[in-house]
Amino acid sequence: MPASRTSPPARTWSSSTSRDRPRVCSRSRGADMSRSSTIAVAYDCLFPYSTGGGERQYRAVADVLGDKGFDVEYLTATQWDGRTPVEENFRILPITGRLSLYDAGGVRRIPAALTYAASLFATLARRRRRYAAVIVSGLPIFNVFAARLALLGSGTRLVVDYLEVWHRRQWVEYSGAVTGTIAWALQRAAIALTPLATCHSQLSASRLRREGLRREPLVSPGLIDGAVEVAPPAPAASPPYVLYAGRHIPDKRVETLPAAVAAARETIPDLRLVVTGSGPSSDAVRAAVRRVGGEAWTDFPGFVSDAALHDLLHGASCLINPSRREGYGLVVVEANAHGTPVVLVADEGNASTELIDAGVNGVVSPSTRPEELARAIRDVIEGGDDLRRTARAWYDTALETRTIRRTVEGILSALPLPTPAPVKTKEDTP
Template structure:
């Protein structure tokens, strides 16, 4: 098949779970013998276009910044990408047999349906996340949040084929008006990138990700302080960057933890892999996750994970408490700190059961299996 993947970011020129997922889908589709085009935006120097073996990269628009100073996706770039996607697909209505379009943002789905209306092109909408109306209003404000909710419902109803990556998203798609049963992916484990396991590690907790309000990174310093009442030798490293990083630094300063918690920003992938492998636990206090790639990446290195329960946090579906980590009931210092201390105190036994969980999951819950399931769905 001639397949187009439509997403406005491309790994590693842009970093994130969605970027890595769609890049790997493109690679898997190409490896299976299909002709693959990646429709994205140009956010690299024009004289240095990205090159990926076996994949044609087409920029349908150019925008440098997707997010505002608060880490919220700006509507302008989303609309301009949707317009560029619409224009490209309208001009190339016979160039593709199928389009896998990311429903983040949902305007991508609407643009694709409009451009290919009446054609024989198969359209599949891939939903990284599906939000409730209250989440949209909190994220984007009362007016834009209501508009986003309405667009999400419309995109769900206009998704002839839908794929998602958690039961949470599948349930919300049904509520939003999806007319068919979605394909829930078996998993997104990428076994090709798994580091060797490490069954011993010093008492060190790490966080990996962007610093934006939904991730609640600023709650970590107080939780680390609380955990240190049980584990005085505990240290932490908080990786990543974003608009709430200043709040994180302020909390570290307020609690007198500058010698305990490092804040290095973004680092290279090899350094990040080593950090995961040598951490006693990965902790993520995020309020929302569409899948939780960091969970399986940590488990691949035998590093257990601490998450926080929440209505929008699908990553908790990956945790079996006492097997590969813990789910804290809240981000209060005592609750989250106790979960961190409990996981680290479990030591080698928990690390071995974490790796056993990954070994079993990696037989079936893989990104390759998901890509193959999507291809089978398109072919059918």
């Protein structure tokens, strides 16, 4: 049913409804656990063996659940060589072999999605009475059908987390007319079958309602995974540079940046552009640099280490992300941790703009037109040290209110699940 202006707001949660749970000693985890305290997290990727926002998010969810005393199994595909890695707060359960998830254009491959979903169904069907709850990613959408069917009648609670929710046109643009229309129809069916949905923006909540969700979704307070250890905000590097960090795929629109920086250089002549990462759109980005004669002021360091990225973020005049779609926008948080303001672009699929307080931690450009992006770049650079201080202050406040831990506590409160009993160890014996 389409959302209307009178629709009730999506449910959110706060610390007043959270429950503190005693931590279980990791050495004893598993053998002493009952079904009431065993939770599965299902996603086909796991950080750091694969990199990306979803990988980081679901790993953090598993870590927090384990830290709260739950016995956690992470159901994923093999992404490593040799033996299955051992983690402190959860067990990795590889349910399928290596998967080639993306094609050359950066689009999710349907055979890989179906393979993982089939393996997820088989695993959950075998272990259907083992889990008190299963948290599954709603992307790829086949996961929802696999988990729902496997758990029917088991008494296991199912939570579907929607990183993004697309309308029909987005699916068609991403996958073509036929495949995209089928994917959109499957998404609607999956949403209708979802017993408890979580998402991470009001944009996604609105789309879930519009696409047929039968109960109000839970909108998480945020996805910050602990404090980032960085130095206090400092003046931007000289000469100044604009930083892009991420993959080069069509939806990110990285190729719009050279013309925008060229326009900004009319008033900031020593401004540079640093573009990290790579991907299917890299050739288009380099061609855009050549069109504006930007070879001398553009750097392409490729994918860089976390330490190198932190250094780049700390010195950047701004982080710029012209993406047309984001389910949350963790990049805003990461940049603001360094006191670096962010430039985003308004778009109907870009939920990350919900994180921007104009003039406090960044600016939202109305479009990717060079003159408008250039104006946004100039605005944040002219904000100087004052803007860098307020961006860091925004981050410090977000650390108290927008964390993965708060998100997990909200899910646990919504289910709810029994508090796992602490396991007595030798250290606890008088």
